[in-house]
Amino acid sequence: MSHSIKDIAAALGAQAFGAVDRLITSVQEPARAGPDDLALAMDVKYAESLSSGKARAAMVWEGADWEAMGLDAAIIPKRARFAMAPLTALMDQGQGFGAGIHPSAVIDPSAELADDVSVGPLAVIGPRAKIGAGSVIGPQCYIGMDVTIGKDAYLREQVSIGARVRIGERFIAQPGAKIGGDGFSFTSAEKSGIEAVRESLGDQQETEAQLWTRIHSLGSVVIGNDVEIGAITTVDSGTIRDTVIGDGCKFDNMAQIGHNVRIGRDCMICGHVAVAGSTVVGNNVVLGGMTGVTDNIFIGDRVITGGATKILSNVPAGRVMLGYPATQMDKQLEIYKLIRRLPRLFRDVTALKNQTSDDSKD
Amino acid sequence: MSHSIKDIAAALGAQAFGAVDRLITSVQEPARAGPDDLALAMDVKYAESLSSGKARAAMVWEGADWEAMGLDAAIIPKRARFAMAPLTALMDQGQGFGAGIHPSAVIDPSAELADDVSVGPLAVIGPRAKIGAGSVIGPQCYIGMDVTIGKDAYLREQVSIGARVRIGERFIAQPGAKIGGDGFSFTSAEKSGIEAVRESLGDQQETEAQLWTRIHSLGSVVIGNDVEIGAITTVDSGTIRDTVIGDGCKFDNMAQIGHNVRIGRDCMICGHVAVAGSTVVGNNVVLGGMTGVTDNIFIGDRVITGGATKILSNVPAGRVMLGYPATQMDKQLEIYKLIRRLPRLFRDVTALKNQTSDDSKD
């Protein structure tokens, strides 16, 4: 499918210049772009590869002299990074999941699918599940009983959604995401070592070894509108209340959201993040890759964590955190520098001790 | 399904008071509980929400004046946290997986399923697999050849179990758990840089770049009784001997247990934990979320690790560990405090150096 420069620019709310009726079939990096591609060169650093390449049309930086670089047509967006969203949406060839309900899908007769829902081969949809208009349930997905999914969902292959999960509109799930597993919650007949350690911060006290007995999850998961869940990310069901994911949250791959967790709206949760049980995360929070958050704490609005941060206690709103244990990023970066200088510090202190010892002999 | 207060209390081994024939349909937090719910208020901090809410029955703390809070009936358990286990087991509505063998399941004729086994839609069961009485094999599960699963197993959707895995009774697997993948074991024709670094702790010596040749896993996985495996947790097959998981172990989501690992009984392995190849873990060990354990080491009985602990060497029995690298928790917490005070220490040492330098000029 091809699009004119003019139409692309319109979709981006950007300005088009030159041969605006030129047709574009795909998008490429400047060095690889051919005559039918739109080269992406939104920074002056691409000027050379653009001039030496075969592109005839490009999306360029503000003020670029596109004619001098041999282009016939150019698009100049207001904010280059934001223009990538409508541009890639327009050019996405998708997964090619077919329309309609594949005959190999196993759909409970009591499930309610809007007329235009697509269900892929070998998918399973359980009793009384409700799927909104325009939704695509990918191949080999599993939708449990009493699940509700709003309109315009797009589930890649092999996603599973457990009983009673309720999901808003425009939900996207990457391959193998798992929503609504039972929470990890166990108890013991007597006080356990881990309970003692939580109190004492280091001592198992007089506790005896215990057997673990499971606490079932009676709650489920509630997910707002415009949420995207990454490949094989898991969101567990709540124990009594539901686990809650707010509107507009985006999750990367292999994140794990524990039981009872509440996450506000418009958060960005990167890869391999884990948020342990019953923790409450505010709005507009960004958890960098491999961030861990302990259970039963509060993360304020607009908190941002750097990669691999491990949060062991509450974090006030607006803080930017880094490290293990999490510390404010600017302080942590200073500490990292000082730690690298520890060998010298130890030598300095040894020298001072020797000197003082010498002095006292004087 | 509803239960009387009297019957619930009996299931919990707890005392019931007031209108003990009152019927309960579900369990709720105090603020959300309605007249047909059992409010969970096992701590005095819930007194206000209980009084202001609509609950007529609650499970309350020892000594609570339930009548004064407007309740008709109350349950008082001995140990509130432990009472959650039988209570939630009783009230769990489950996943609604049907009884019997779904006609879309693909079951090898040589597989042996006890009479009352349930197999969900589009599940696959391989040659000579044996499934014990009362077991539920969820939708889209895969059970490999020569697998043995004991009685009363409950496998959620999309679980896979590789060839020759042997599992005890009352096994539970959350969505997408993967048991019996091949271990990650590779070798090279000549000594590799990583072999050199393991010896030298930092130097690749004169090694050359190597190709990696795989070592196949001839062993499998053996799992004891009463084990639960979290969503998309993986347990890899052993190289020669089997990987072994002891009775009563509980795993959260996205844990990874490497080839040849042996884990004792009644361990609790939290989310995102990784235990690398050939490591031996004792009994009653608790590995906190994101704990990593290196290969070929020993973790003693009753060791507990805090969140994100990284264990790089053997840990004696009973130790409580924290940090990267793992250190005893009380020492680590002291070190964390001192690290935060490093900027001041560096200033102090600089001042001492200046002063001593001044002194020596005197």
Add this chain to the structure above:
Amino acid sequence: MSHSIKDIAAALGAQAFGAVDRLITSVQEPARAGPDDLALAMDVKYAESLSSGKARAAMVWEGADWEAMGLDAAIIPKRARFAMAPLTALMDQGQGFGAGIHPSAVIDPSAELADDVSVGPLAVIGPRAKIGAGSVIGPQCYIGMDVTIGKDAYLREQVSIGARVRIGERFIAQPGAKIGGDGFSFTSAEKSGIEAVRESLGDQQETEAQLWTRIHSLGSVVIGNDVEIGAITTVDSGTIRDTVIGDGCKFDNMAQIGHNVRIGRDCMICGHVAVAGSTVVGNNVVLGGMTGVTDNIFIGDRVITGGATKILSNVPAGRVMLGYPATQMDKQLEIYKLIRRLPRLFRDVTALKNQTSDDSKD
């Protein structure tokens, strides 16, 4: 299936001694080996268990007096660890996936499968996918549209491969691996807090809370020859160019390779590793378990990281790294020792301050 000692030694390029026509049915550790097993005892530490066990044949260390240990036959390899590769390949009983195309598989008529491709039950193969000769597509796998897989691939159960992914020869994927999910790439209409923090290293500046708009992945994933992907490891599609995995790379379980990442040849990527978007990794790199690599950086050839290393900036070729943040391993090990001695250092400095203060009073 049994093999003679002579044939096994030939497959290993090793020397055979004694009753070389003796037939072996499986491989065991020395203490467990019976008369029909080959005991693995390539180190002198196994001498006692070999002598006291029931093995009649063993693979032993250079110079072992195998007759004195009661054996009838012995194999002595040149490099014991490397001999494990052909030995385990020979003795592997595999998963028993059947030949041919299972009637329950759903294969698009436009897909091109070489004559001897095996497709397991309930697998799905999309439009125009091409699968090379000798390949095995396991049960419940999903192969998307326009995917190309070279000859002799072996996919365990429940693997998924998204549209347009191109994979070389002899590809192996463990259970549940997911290739070609959409990259995690989002943008906002105005500058976001995280953009500000990347510039300022700690300050969100005057940014306002933003909504996240997705950037679609127009690129796909290209994987070279002889690559193995671990259980539920994910490799995401590129944004414009493809994500690239070089020849000979081996991935353990639960690794996550972000969009646009390029990984060179013959790398070893251990469990729970995450490589964030657009990072470039050289050849022969080894990333230890739980290593994290931030986005948009370069890792040189032959870099090795210890367990749980977190790389926040470029690493030159040949470096051996450890820790968070990553530091050269030898320096990091020294720093770890000094950190453990911090309590004493603080006491020393306090003493020096007191002494100097006393001195100045003199």
